[in-house]
Amino acid sequence: MTHDEAKGNAMTGILSGILPVAPTPFHDDGRLDADGMRRVIDCMVDQGVDAICILANYSEQFVLSDEERALLMRLCLDHAASRVPVIVTISHFSTDIVVSRARAAAALGASMVMMMPPYHGVGLQPAPQGIFEHFRAVNDAIAIPVMVQDAPLSGVQMPVELLARLARELENVSYFKIETPFAADKLAALIAAGGDRIKGPFDGEEAVTLLADLDAGATGTMTSALFPERIRPIVMDYRAGRLDAAFDGWRRCLPLINHENRQCGLRAAKTVFAAGGVIGSDHVRHPLKPMSERIRERLLWLAREADVLALRWGK
Amino acid sequence: MTHDEAKGNAMTGILSGILPVAPTPFHDDGRLDADGMRRVIDCMVDQGVDAICILANYSEQFVLSDEERALLMRLCLDHAASRVPVIVTISHFSTDIVVSRARAAAALGASMVMMMPPYHGVGLQPAPQGIFEHFRAVNDAIAIPVMVQDAPLSGVQMPVELLARLARELENVSYFKIETPFAADKLAALIAAGGDRIKGPFDGEEAVTLLADLDAGATGTMTSALFPERIRPIVMDYRAGRLDAAFDGWRRCLPLINHENRQCGLRAAKTVFAAGGVIGSDHVRHPLKPMSERIRERLLWLAREADVLALRWGK
Numbered sequence: 001m002t003h004d005e006a007k008g009n010a011m012t013g014i015l016s017g018i019l020p021v022a023p024t025p026f027h028d029d030g031r032l033d034a035d036g037m038r039r040v041i042d043c044m045v046d047q048g049v050d051a052i053c054i055l056a057n058y059s060e061q062f063v064l065s066d067e068e069r070a071l072l073m074r075l076c077l078d079h080a081a082s083r084v085p086v087i088v089t090i091s092h093f094s095t096d097i098v099v100s101r102a103r104a105a106a107a108l109g110a111s112m113v114m115m116m117p118p119y120h121g122v123g124l125q126p127a128p129q130g131i132f133e134h135f136r137a138v139n140d141a142i143a144i145p146v147m148v149q150d151a152p153l154s155g156v157q158m159p160v161e162l163l164a165r166l167a168r169e170l171e172n173v174s175y176f177k178i179e180t181p182f183a184a185d186k187l188a189a190l191i192a193a194g195g196d197r198i199k200g201p202f203d204g205e206e207a208v209t210l211l212a213d214l215d216a217g218a219t220g221t222m223t224s225a226l227f228p229e230r231i232r233p234i235v236m237d238y239r240a241g242r243l244d245a246a247f248d249g250w251r252r253c254l255p256l257i258n259h260e261n262r263q264c265g266l267r268a269a270k271t272v273f274a275a276g277g278v279i280g281s282d283h284v285r286h287p288l289k290p291m292s293e294r295i296r297e298r299l300l301w302l303a304r305e306a307d308v309l310a311l312r313w314g315k
Numbered sequence: 316m317t318h319d320e321a322k323g324n325a326m327t328g329i330l331s332g333i334l335p336v337a338p339t340p341f342h343d344d345g346r347l348d349a350d351g352m353r354r355v356i357d358c359m360v361d362q363g364v365d366a367i368c369i370l371a372n373y374s375e376q377f378v379l380s381d382e383e384r385a386l387l388m389r390l391c392l393d394h395a396a397s398r399v400p401v402i403v404t405i406s407h408f409s410t411d412i413v414v415s416r417a418r419a420a421a422a423l424g425a426s427m428v429m430m431m432p433p434y435h436g437v438g439l440q441p442a443p444q445g446i447f448e449h450f451r452a453v454n455d456a457i458a459i460p461v462m463v464q465d466a467p468l469s470g471v472q473m474p475v476e477l478l479a480r481l482a483r484e485l486e487n488v489s490y491f492k493i494e495t496p497f498a499a500d501k502l503a504a505l506i507a508a509g510g511d512r513i514k515g516p517f518d519g520e521e522a523v524t525l526l527a528d529l530d531a532g533a534t535g536t537m538t539s540a541l542f543p544e545r546i547r548p549i550v551m552d553y554r555a556g557r558l559d560a561a562f563d564g565w566r567r568c569l570p571l572i573n574h575e576n577r578q579c580g581l582r583a584a585k586t587v588f589a590a591g592g593v594i595g596s597d598h599v600r601h602p603l604k605p606m607s608e609r610i611r612e613r614l615l616w617l618a619r620e621a622d623v624l625a626l627r628w629g630k
Contacts (some may be wrong), residue, residue, distance in 0.1 A: 030411055062435040063409035066381040094378035095601035096345055118602045120377040122437055122470035126602035134602050155437035286410035287433045287441035287449050 014199050015112065015145075015175070016219040016239075017050035018232040019087060021058040023225060023269045024072065025279040030286075032068055036279035038079045040225065043278045043313045047229040050220070051085040052076070053114060057153060058224050058266040061089060063285040070104070077108045085111035087147065093120045095134050099141045106142040112175065113138065114147040119154040128162050132169075139170035147175035147200065150186075160186060164193035175200035177222050184212035191217045206261040207231050211250050214238045226260055226269040227253070227308040256302040263295050269310075271296060272303045277314020329514050330427065330460075330490070331534040331554075332365035333547040334402060336373040338540060338584045339387065340594040345601075347383055351594035353394045355540065358593045358628045362544040365535070366400040367391070368429060372468060373539050373581040376404060378600040385419070392423045400426035402462065408435045410449050414456045421457040427490065428453065429462040434469040443477050447484075454485035462490035462515065465501075475501060479508035490515035492537050499527035506532045521576040522546050526565050529553045541575055541584040542568070542623040571617040578610050584625075586611060587618045592629020 022044060025036030044052050054076045055061045055069055064072070073088055080086045088105035090113045092098045102113050115138065117131045126134070138146055148166060150158050166173045167190075176198060178187050187201050203213035203221040210221055214235065223231055230253050238246035260268040267284055271291065274282035284290065291299070303311050337359060340351030359367050369391045370376045370384055379387070388403055395401045403420035405428045407413045417428050430453065432446045441449070453461055463481060465473050481488045482505075491513060493502050502516050518528035518536040525536055529550065538546055545568050553561035575583040582599055586606065589597035599605065606614070618626050 062439065063412070065409075065412055093602070094380075097378070097380055119436055121434055121468035124377065124468060126604070130602035130604060137601070153436035153439060286452070287408070287445035289441070289445060 015051050015085060016200065017235055018220060018228045019051040019053055019202075019222045020044065020047075020049055020225045020228045021053045021056040021222065022076065023266065023273065024055075024059045024064070025270065025273070026281060026283040026285060028281045028283050030283060032072070033279060033281070034075060037072065037075055039278050039314070040273065041076060041079050043273065043310055044225050044228070045080075045083050046313065047225070047227075047309055048232060049084060049228050050232070051087055051111060052080060053087040053089065053222060055089040056114065057151075058269070059089070060266060060285060060288070061091070063288070069101075073105060073110075074108060077110060087112040087114050089114045089149075090138070091116040091149070093118045093124070095137050098134065099137050102138045102142050106144050110144060112145045112147055113142065114149055114175075114177070116149045116151060116154045117156040117158060119156050122155060125154075125156045131156065131158065131162065132165065135166050135173055136170055139172045142172065144172065145175055145199070146170075146173045147177055147202070148173060149177050149179070149204075151177075151179040151204070152181070160189045160193055163190050164197075167194040167197040174198065175202060177202040177204045178213070179204040183209050184216040187213055187218055188216040207234075207250075207253070207257050208261045210234060211247065214246070224260065224266070224269045225310070226272055227256065227303070227306060227310070229309050230306060231257075253306065256306050256308075259299055259302050264291055264299055267291050268299055271299060272308060272310050275300055275303075276308075276311040278310055330366050330400060331515065332550055333535060333543045334366040334368055334517075334537045335359065335362075335364055335540045335543045336368045336371040336537065337391065338581065338588065339370075339374045339379070340585065340588070341596060341598040341600060343596045343598050345598060347386070348594060348596070349390055351596075352387060352390055354593050354629070355588065356391060356394050358588065358625055359540050359543070360395075360398050361628065362540070362542075362624055363547060364399060364543050365547070366402055366426060367395060368402040368404065368537060370404040371429065372466075373584070374404070375581060375600060375603070376406070378603070384416075388420060389423060392425060402427040402429050404429045404464075405453070406431040406464070408433045408439070410452050413449065414452050417453045417457050421459050425459060427460045427462055428457065429464055429490075429492070431464045431466060431469045432471040432473060434471050437470060440469070440471045446471065446473065446477065447480065450481050450488055451485055454487045457487065459487065460490055460514070461485075461488045462492055462517070463488060464492050464494070464519075466492075466494040466519070467496075475504045475508055478505050479512075482509040482512040489513065490517060492517040492519045493528075494519040498524050499531040502528055502533055503531040522549075522565075522568070522572050523576045525549060526562065529561070539575065539581070539584045540625070541587055542571065542618070542621060542625065544624050545621060546572075568621065571621050571623075574614055574617050579606055579614055582606050583614055586614060587623060587625050590615055590618075591623075591626040593625055
């Protein structure tokens with residue numbers, strides 16, 4: 001299946017394939033790099049992504065002020081224009097704040113919003129009904145799809161029954177990125193429980209669990225921006241029934257995927273984008289720290305070995 | 316010791332006694348109630364508190380936008396004027412943001428800032444050196460004391476050695492509110508390790524552990540604003556050697572303290588302040604929920620039984 005064939009998905013209005021997270025570039029002194037942000041979007045368009053997700057955890061959303069979030073949202077939506085759909089992450093503990101972020105994103109042209117359940121620190125979280133109402137408030141405020149991010153960072157357990165209820169009762173809540181342990185079994189159970197209300201069962205976590213998640217029925221993945229041009233064909237091959245090609249592709253990608261997921265985290269994409277001239281600095285805001293030189297050297301070696309587009313994009 | 320005698324502490328520039336957290340009042344529709352905020356400050360001044368802490372967890376800081384935080388900080392510092400010292404909570408995962416919040420608080424006349432170590436969700440936290448640098452950046456940016464809030468909500472373990480290092484190496488980091496399990500033993504160990512660099516070893520958690528914390532050397536407590544006029548004498552009696560009076564006072568307060576700490580949380584002060592006409596509504600922002608009617612009735616009964624000032628303040 002070519003990229004053009006795959007775009008058939010767009011006809012149905014359902015996003016699938018690969019929807020990676022854009023890193024948020026900073027200058028060496030920590031200021032936002034607005035030009036760098038535009039170049040990140042341009043590079044990701046060239047990577048052939050199906051959509052771009054902004055302001056996610058891999059965008060360092062937890063070190064941004066409200067003002068910076070608003071600025072980045074506007075800048076990214078403007079700059080992506082209609083070249084590629086943009087998914088805006090809106091998570092916040094406050095239901096009112098998450099609703100106002102959702103409204104702002106929809107008004108500026110976002111194609112989808114993504115959110116975690118409400119959480120703060122360790123243990124501050126509502127009962128299941130409060131979680132449901134939090135999503136319902138967003139659902140009722142906008143007319144674009146909502147992706148539920150089910151990730152361990154929130155500390156909130158969302159059983160399949162709750163996720164399926166969200167899908168059944170809230171028309172816009174139709175995408176689910178499952179990043180919990182044993183993600184594939186949860187995806188399969190969710191698809192069984194939610195049926196065609198689950199429009200986008202998604203893999204996450206840099207694709208470390210991609211093969212099993214595709215087996216379970218995932219229709220796409222939300223990785224980082226590190227090398228979606230190499231991961232997207234795995235999804236396309238799998239969904240077109242070319243299982244051997246999908247498996248070979250995943251196996252080729254895994255050394256870099258694992259190095260990113262377990263050693264680098266959100267720093268991997270920034271470091272490769274900086275090395276490739278997409279952005280000027282791979283600075284992460286304190287208290288995050290640069291990766292060690294040994295981890296960085298291995299990352300760049302693996303990226304060269306995988307012939308990653310971002311590594312030559314700005315050269 | 317009378318209130319005037321106790322104010323001798325102010326001469327040394329060291330805060331002790333009771334520094335309660337101001338609740339953040341909202342209207343029934345969730346909007347900030349600025350007039351109510353001023354009345355909360357006025358009521359707390361009448362309660363005879365030694366300082367007022369704003370924007371803390373019991374102020375629902377996690378449901379406020381950046382803009383609302385800035386507005387509340389300015390309003391509270393203006394309105395408290397020089398009647399009572401104000402402590403501004405500045406916690407944020409980003410070191411740059413916490414530094415800019417600290418600078419803004421100091422510039423507007425805060426007497427102290429309070430902060431937790433950097434945390435986000437479950438498990439996103441720096442190594443001890445990153446925590447140290449986070450506090451050092453604040454220490455270096457301002458010339459007022461910093462209170463370290465050591466609370467389970469952050470999910471960050473801060474061993475006594477790290478807290479003592481903060482106290483030894485960072486001149487402004489000199490107050491410590493310990494709310495972890497077995498707080499008294501941690502306070503005693505911290506005082507032993509940090510010596511006179513620990514200018515304010517504090518009890519927290521609504522005073523559920525106050526007696527043992529005073530035994531361990533605590534010089535004060537940071538409770539809610541529910542009834543500091545009843546809890547402050549416990550601290551004063553204890554520190555003046557009137558141990559029987561302190562014990563009797565604590566025993567009289569405990570039913571309400573425990574009901575607040577274990578059944579109501581931050582909602583207790585709001586509900587009593589609303590019942591007493593200090594504020595117009597005890598609304599908490601979603602996904603927080605009102606307490607059940609049964610819990611509320613018992614709270615008000617206990618507050619009447621303890622003859623709480625806030626319950627008659629606005630009448």
